[in-house]
Amino acid sequence: MKFFIDTANLDQIKEAQDLGVLDGVTTNPSLMAKEGITGEENIEQHYRKICEIVDGDVSAEVISTDFDGMVKEAEHLVTLHPQIVVKIPMTREGVKAIKYLNDKGIRVNCTLVFSAGQALLAAKAGATYVSPFIGRLDDISTDGVALIRQIVDIYNYYGFETQVLAASVRHTLHIIQVMEAGADVATCPLKPILGLLKHPLTDIGLEKFLNDHRNAGK
Secondary structure, eight states: OEEEEEOOOHHHHHHHHHHTOOOEEEOOHHHHHHTTOOSHHHHHHHHHHHHHHOSSEEEEEOOOOSHHHHHHHHHHHTTTOTTEEEEEESSHHHHHHHHHHHHTTOOEEEEEEOSHHHHHHHHHHTOSEEEEBHHHHHHTTOOHHHHHHHHHHHHHHHTOOOEEEEBSOOSHHHHHHHHHHTOSEEEEOHHHHHHTTOOHHHHHHHHHHHHHHHHTTO
16 A cells, blocks of 8 residues: 655655655645645746655646646646656546546546546546545545445456545544555545554553663663
């Protein structure tokens, strides 16, 4: 399973990279704005900085909603760095763009997926990744993790190569749950990833070892 960090914050990306478990980065216009990154030139430069930190895929999102606009943006974004994967929204125009870009050899992350039917269309069109937003489904009393399991089962049954990227992962338990459901990737902020490190018995055990070492030979 791969870990992606969902942020545009360079310090957090560096911290996750230094941890040694980071496989990629996902971003979106909202995350860029949160870091005060505005303007096309600044955003593109920021993508390049992210790609210099990580070794894996970096998802960069289009902002156009029409086919021609998405394709034009996508073809430009992939010139920024070989690690760029273009995020295309799950819309009618988006599916058309995914098919076109896939035929051109451009990798796509289909974003804003909320149903198995949408995930099926994304895979049929040739998306490299499909991103079901589990946290947002949980927000409306729908089981987001169950959707991950459903999509994984469908893809496995029909042999689709599209990777299931669990997005809108809110907490550490979500990571464990999507792992159990068979997701290929989990993308989330840094905090849930660091949460995997924590267990009270680890702290208790370490403290005992250190105390025994201090008391040895007294």
